[in-house]
Amino acid sequence: MAASKGIGVGDVAPDFTLADQNGEQVTLSAFRGEKVVVLYFYPKDETAGCTAEACAFRDSYEDFTEAGAQVVGISSDSVAAHDKFARKHGLPFTLVADADGTVRKAYGVSAAMFGLIPGRVTYVIDREGVVRHMFSSMSNIGKHIQGALEIVQSLSQGAAA
Numbered sequence: 001m002a003a004s005k006g007i008g009v010g011d012v013a014p015d016f017t018l019a020d021q022n023g024e025q026v027t028l029s030a031f032r033g034e035k036v037v038v039l040y041f042y043p044k045d046e047t048a049g050c051t052a053e054a055c056a057f058r059d060s061y062e063d064f065t066e067a068g069a070q071v072v073g074i075s076s077d078s079v080a081a082h083d084k085f086a087r088k089h090g091l092p093f094t095l096v097a098d099a100d101g102t103v104r105k106a107y108g109v110s111a112a113m114f115g116l117i118p119g120r121v122t123y124v125i126d127r128e129g130v131v132r133h134m135f136s137s138m139s140n141i142g143k144h145i146q147g148a149l150e151i152v153q154s155l156s157q158g159a160a161a
Contacts, residue, residue: 006108013125014106018096021082032129036069038148040122041109045077045085056145061092067156074098124151
């Protein structure tokens with residue numbers, strides 16, 4: 001029942017194992033104790049907004065990694081589509097294929113735009129697996145990246161203290 005309301009700040013992030021753009025299995029809980037995870041759900045590879053968002057994460061990728069974060073993009077596109085998308089745009093981070101939408105449903109990421117297009121939501125998950133930030137907007141792509149980076153950096157400073 002929790003999935004219907006969605007996962008929010010303070011909730012434990014639902015674990016998952018999905019294939020990435022290289023066909024390798026990625027398990028969210030494998031990052032626990034090691035890295036903050038920026039998990040961003042997006043509608044579809046090679047669409048204007050999603051390409052802009054992926055390229056913005058790419059352009060800020062070094063800032064995220066320096067702050068101890070792993071960026072993971074997730075959509076229902078196939079492993080092959082993710083591979084092509086990542087290569088074409090030089091994406092240095094992980095893209096995972098949620099082909100049947102199971103993970104999207106577990107997080108409660110609803111469809112936007114008349115229920116036709118999957119929503120665009122970014123989560124920042126701390127090293128203990130707890131959601132520390134969530135931002136949902138189909139159009140304000142820059143805020144997904146900037147907001148996530150600010151939280152990652154504050155978590156990084158807290159860990160260093």
